[in-house]
Amino acid sequence: xxxxxxxxxxxxxxxxxxxxxxxxxxxxxxxxxxxxxxxxxxxxxxxxxxxxxxxxxxxxxxxxxxxxxxxxxxxxxxxxxxxxxxxxxxxxxxxxxxxxxxxxxxxxxxxxxxxxxxxxxxxxxxxxxxxxxxxxxxxxxxxxxxxxxxxxxxxxxxxxxxxxxxxxxxxxxxxxxxxxxxxxxxxxxxxxxxxxxxxxxxxxxxxxxxxxxxxxxxxxxxxxxxxxxxxxxxxxxxxxxxxxxxxxxxxxxxxxxxxxxxxxxxxxxxxxxxxxxxxxxxxxxxxxxxxxxxxxxxxxxxxxxxxxxxxxxx
Amino acid sequence: xxxxxxxxxxxxxxxxxxxxxxxxxxxxxxxxxxxxxxxxxxxxxxxxxxxxxxxxxxxxxxxxxxxxxxxxxxxxxxxxxxxxxxxxxxxxxxxxxxxxxxxxxxxxxxxxxxxxxxxxxxxxxxxxxxxxxxxxxxxxxxxxxxxxxxxxxxxxxxxxxxxxxxxxxxxxxxxxxxxxxxxxxxxxxxxxxxxxxxxxxxxxxxxxxxxxxxxxxxxxxxxxxxxxxxxxxxxxxxxxxxxxxxxxxxxxxxxxxxxxxxxxxxxxxxxxxxxxxxxxxxxxxxxxxxxxxxxxxxxxxxxxxxxxxxxxxx
Numbered sequence: 001x002x003x004x005x006x007x008x009x010x011x012x013x014x015x016x017x018x019x020x021x022x023x024x025x026x027x028x029x030x031x032x033x034x035x036x037x038x039x040x041x042x043x044x045x046x047x048x049x050x051x052x053x054x055x056x057x058x059x060x061x062x063x064x065x066x067x068x069x070x071x072x073x074x075x076x077x078x079x080x081x082x083x084x085x086x087x088x089x090x091x092x093x094x095x096x097x098x099x100x101x102x103x104x105x106x107x108x109x110x111x112x113x114x115x116x117x118x119x120x121x122x123x124x125x126x127x128x129x130x131x132x133x134x135x136x137x138x139x140x141x142x143x144x145x146x147x148x149x150x151x152x153x154x155x156x157x158x159x160x161x162x163x164x165x166x167x168x169x170x171x172x173x174x175x176x177x178x179x180x181x182x183x184x185x186x187x188x189x190x191x192x193x194x195x196x197x198x199x200x201x202x203x204x205x206x207x208x209x210x211x212x213x214x215x216x217x218x219x220x221x222x223x224x225x226x227x228x229x230x231x232x233x234x235x236x237x238x239x240x241x242x243x244x245x246x247x248x249x250x251x252x253x254x255x256x257x258x259x260x261x262x263x264x265x266x267x268x269x270x271x272x273x274x275x276x277x278x279x280x281x282x283x284x285x286x287x288x289x290x291x292x293x294x295x296x297x298x299x300x301x302x303x304x305x306x307x308x309x310x311x312x313x314x
Numbered sequence: 315x316x317x318x319x320x321x322x323x324x325x326x327x328x329x330x331x332x333x334x335x336x337x338x339x340x341x342x343x344x345x346x347x348x349x350x351x352x353x354x355x356x357x358x359x360x361x362x363x364x365x366x367x368x369x370x371x372x373x374x375x376x377x378x379x380x381x382x383x384x385x386x387x388x389x390x391x392x393x394x395x396x397x398x399x400x401x402x403x404x405x406x407x408x409x410x411x412x413x414x415x416x417x418x419x420x421x422x423x424x425x426x427x428x429x430x431x432x433x434x435x436x437x438x439x440x441x442x443x444x445x446x447x448x449x450x451x452x453x454x455x456x457x458x459x460x461x462x463x464x465x466x467x468x469x470x471x472x473x474x475x476x477x478x479x480x481x482x483x484x485x486x487x488x489x490x491x492x493x494x495x496x497x498x499x500x501x502x503x504x505x506x507x508x509x510x511x512x513x514x515x516x517x518x519x520x521x522x523x524x525x526x527x528x529x530x531x532x533x534x535x536x537x538x539x540x541x542x543x544x545x546x547x548x549x550x551x552x553x554x555x556x557x558x559x560x561x562x563x564x565x566x567x568x569x570x571x572x573x574x575x576x577x578x579x580x581x582x583x584x585x586x587x588x589x590x591x592x593x594x595x596x597x598x599x600x601x602x603x604x605x606x607x608x609x610x611x612x613x614x615x616x617x618x619x620x621x622x623x624x625x626x627x628x
Contacts, residue, residue, distance in 0.1 A: 207597035283521035301615035
């Protein structure tokens, strides 16, 4: 049975030290905008990008030894979007990277231009985001019910066996990516209906309680992620129900059962991290019963150093 | 009025980048034990340590360009305690460092030897801990009352004007350093009586909800700190009262008042961070109303990379 810190390391697996053998951290090249890192590139991606860049007289990218950024002529949201779309359409057609075969037709916002609404710098196809080390943002909901004895039971979704990623694994009650047109809370309310049939007058009572951040990486993927977290106490007579074919069913577990399924490694890894954060905030995992308490903490809240959405509504 | 992220940076002010001008991060030398960093030394401290070391035939310390550790003959808790005591007694007598004039006769545990109970490697005088960049650990309590309308009001202490550090500043209801003989919860229960007259049958209901970690530093001090955090809902008829001369009085504020005093910069800085964490966990500070939400998060949960207490009770 994996320890909790091992579960955290499954998500937060990008090395902290330069001399890690698995991923050559010191050889990665930042993709920058206005002098800030907004992406991170493997050396082979930079090589392919140089080769692509050489096809143009007006260069789409400015590539040096230390960083990659957009070319001098590429200065607006629309211009960046056009450059990025053309690049990945070309690379997809040329089958330049295996990852692009998993094209999703789903656009992720990349942040870092304060002159645009919500700090958006450009948008990028989801399947391409790992290749460029783009930081992505989501929202997860812990939905629970307080039983007549005062104890909490948590609603946990089981992912449909037909889902392309992590089929059949356990999930939080509601989760979804942040689009660049909605606030975090609006995204949550929309997803609560789509994924768990929770009406907006219930979902809007969800309370913002924090966020987790981790850096997932393999030899070919760089995926820093932030998940905003909300808690929602459901009235006893409100029951989440699958509303699309993405969720198979919902379970209602007391916190001991929940911890057992977590420690068994049955959760989609990042959803397990949301559960760990919940169990820490609700006094189940404590410094007196968890030897890796402080390491859990820093692994759940990695400093990614990327710009993020800025959706302040007032 | 300072922003919340400015309040966090007052505590978490050790540079993240090597090229910071204020503190020469890349020139600092780790103090290690069993290959792990358990302290951090300014170059002038290392120089003085070399000079001290040269007075002995059996060297108390092993000093290289890259790290400082105990000498080969110094292998047990008692031996390390004797070496550290002799060093700082000597330096205090010789007035080697201004900081040692603030001698407290209070011993802090330094962690990093798993063969000892609770992972303690040695103990060190509090006034010397900054000089050696020792990581220290405390526990803070948010004590609040739920009013008849369901809203929370927080109990906030005002530090006595006679306190040597931060006199007259605002503080959490209860706070104290972790000793190496008690669990985190035991420490909290003891401090709750000493500082706020809260009896143990009340204090033991406090719930572990997380921790904050930050690295405070000046040109002469290196002070990485971790504070474990507990929340305690007090019955309406239970009122914290000062029990010694360290607290002047307690205030009871609703969360809006609390946030106002926080933003006014009236809190002892690290106690303000505990309040920020509380306001995040209780849905007052959210990603939709706080532009620096994610930066707050990483600043409150810095990865310090030091060994910590290991007090697992089961």
